[in-house]
Amino acid sequence: MNQEQAGDLEFAWFKKYGATYKIKGTFGEDILMTSDAKALQYIIRTCAYKFDKAQGILISALASSGRGVLAVNGTTHQRHRKVLSPAFSETQLRSYIPLFRRVGKTLITQMRNAIDEPGKRLDMHMWFGRASLDVVGEAMFAYKFNSLEDEASEMAEIMDQLMDGAATMSKTLRVGLWVLENVPALQVLVDYSPAHLHRRLLQFKKLAKGLAKRTVDEAMMEASVDEQGKDMLSILVRANQNGDMTKKLSEDEVLSQASAILGAGQETTTSTLTWLFYELAQHQDVQDSVRREIAAVRARVGESPFTTQDYDGMEMLNAVIKETLRFHPILGVMSRQAYVDEVIPLGEPIITADGQRIDHIPVKKGQLIECAAHGYNRNLTVWGPDAHTWRPERWSKKLEHELVVGIHGNVMTFSGGVRGCLGWRFAVMSMQSLTAEVLENFRFAPSEDTKLVRRRPGLLITPRLQGRFQEGIQMPLSVTPL
Numbered sequence: 107m108n109q110e111q112a113g114d115l116e117f118a119w120f121k122k123y124g125a126t127y128k129i130k131g132t133f134g135e136d137i138l139m140t141s142d143a144k145a146l147q148y149i150i151r152t153c154a155y156k157f158d159k160a161q162g163i164l165i166s167a168l169a170s171s172g173r174g175v176l177a178v179n180g181t182t183h184q185r186h187r188k189v190l191s192p193a194f195s196e197t198q199l200r201s202y203i204p205l206f207r208r209v210g211k212t213l214i215t216q217m218r219n220a221i222d223e224p225g226k227r228l229d230m231h232m233w234f235g236r237a238s239l240d241v242v243g244e245a246m247f248a249y250k251f252n253s254l255e256d257e258a259s260e261m262a263e264i265m266d267q268l269m270d271g272a273a274t275m276s277k278t279l280r281v282g283l284w285v286l287e288n289v290p291a292l293q294v295l296v297d298y299s300p301a302h303l304h305r306r307l308l309q310f311k312k313l314a315k316g317l318a319k320r321t322v323d324e325a326m327m328e329a330s331v332d333e334q335g336k337d338m339l340s341i342l343v344r345a346n347q348n349g350d351m352t353k354k355l356s357e358d359e360v361l362s363q364a365s366a367i368l369g370a371g372q373e374t375t376t377s378t379l380t381w382l383f384y385e386l387a388q389h390q391d392v393q394d395s396v397r398r399e400i401a402a403v404r405a406r407v408g409e410s411p412f413t414t415q416d417y418d419g420m421e422m423l424n425a426v427i428k429e430t431l432r433f434h435p436i437l438g439v440m441s442r443q444a445y446v447d448e449v450i451p452l453g454e455p456i457i458t459a460d461g462q463r464i465d466h467i468p469v470k471k472g473q474l475i476e477c478a479a480h481g482y483n484r485n486l487t488v489w490g491p492d493a494h495t496w497r498p499e500r501w502s503k504k505l506e507h508e509l510v511v512g513i514h515g516n517v518m519t520f521s522g523g524v525r526g527c528l529g530w531r532f533a534v535m536s537m538q539s540l541t542a543e544v545l546e547n548f549r550f551a552p553s554e555d556t557k558l559v560r561r562r563p564g565l566l567i568t569p570r571l572q573g574r575f576q577e578g579i580q581m582p583l584s585v586t587p588l
């Protein structure tokens with residue numbers, strides 16, 4: 107939809123028509139759009155598999171990541187999720203803390219090398235993109251992309267181009283998806299599409315699968331516990347070996363998890379960190395108070411590295427992370443489809459076109475539903491009258507919510523329920539670590555171009571410069587070493 111900033115149109119319509127309304131899709135089909143807490147809880151938590159991913163989304167997930175967890179529904183999804191879960195246990199995630207710290211240190215060194223004067227303009231999207239790629243790559247398949255040090259990193263370049271293309275939901279892409287959805291026989295042709303974006307996707311899948319294959323082969327050969335790899339794929343391979351035959355993943359499914367996790371984890375973390383520093387640059391008082399909080403913990407622990415408890419105890423740091431997740435969800439909407447006839451309850455009743463006040467909406471099998479994460483995250487009924495303001499102080503007291511919707515802080519950004527983000531805790535831990543590291547070393551302020559930054563609408567909501575969208579995703583900030 108044409109709008110200057112992602113969400114502008116939807117926010118105006120939520121204000122005018124209420125938390126739930128109907129829009130028309132690419133070819134005039136009815137789509138239900140909702141930011142209603144009760145409806146969302148019902149759709150993504152209570153009846154998650156009755157309202158599973160929409161066919162169009164499954165097709166694009168299949169094209170971008172293969173037969174991994176992102177591209178399957180129902181009982182197949184349950185099977186994938188069960189094998190993947192051990193790789194995301196709290197104990198497992200704690201073992202990545204030294205990795206977050208190491209990548210943070212490299213980020214600091216490389217940023218310092220790039221700064222030759224105070225207030226240097228740096229594209230923080232690029233820097234956080236490379237840091238996130240190095241973190242996710244090593245955690246996932248013990249592979250060091252070293253993209254922070256290697257300017258010509260092939261994977262970093264592919265990811266940049268992919269995200270740039272995928273973030274722009276062009277008319278051609280929308281029509282293409284519609285055709286594939288409505289003429290399933292054509293789906294076999296997807297891998298032969300000549301489109302530039304698609305070529306890049308194939309390169310991405312090939313590279314990720316190749317790296318995954320190496321890790322998987324090594325994991326299969328491990329002779330003793332001491333030799334066991336601690337990366338996510340090795341853990342997944344072990345979990346898969348233990349399950350009974352009907353619950354196992356095939357080799358193709360195992361290898362596809364690499365592109366699924368890389369795709370799900372890299373740009374999402376990058377984007378959240380990027381917006382977080384954008385907000386800190388605009389709110390110098392908040393930036394100072396987070397830095398003071400970090401300095402106080404540093405004074406207590408001295409040269410010892412921060413622990414998970416240290417990070418979790420930093421109230422202001424965590425408030426800034428939660429508020430950024432609330433205010434800047436990278437996925438504005440999550441597309442679902444009713445796989446059975448159902449009735450969706452509403453917490454905020456609506457008035458229909460013929461003047462009736464209703465608090466339930468009956469839907470037929472096949473109905474498309476857009477679960478509006480951006481709408482829910484700024485729903486005034488849930489967050490109060492200042493929902494449209496980035497204000498981390500709101501997290502200083504425990505927020506009481508009547509309904510549980512999201513996984514973390516009850517925001518929708520990581521979604522929720524059985525399809526909620528598997529990597530949410532990994533993402534939060536890596537953001538805590540990278541943010542603390544960077545704030546201890548640099549001060550951020552808006553640069554000349556920062557005022558041009560807009561939330562560009564598309565499949566993903568990304569920062570671009572007004573009038574210069576073609577330059578790609580970027581976040582120019584002025585950076586001064588401390």
Ligand code: HEM
Pocket residue numbers: 175176187242366367370371372374375378436437440441518519520521524525526527528529530532533
């Ligand atoms: C700030 C960072 C992140 C955000 C905002 C985010 C957001 C999301 C959302 C919204 C979904 C659900 C999509 C849907 O149902 O349509 C999801 C799923 C997923 N995410 Fe994340 N994610 C983040 C980081 C990560 C990381 C770091 C990883 C892995 C290392 C990861 C792995 C996954 C996986 C595997 C799924 C699929 C879950 C399933 O279908 O069962 N995510 N994420």
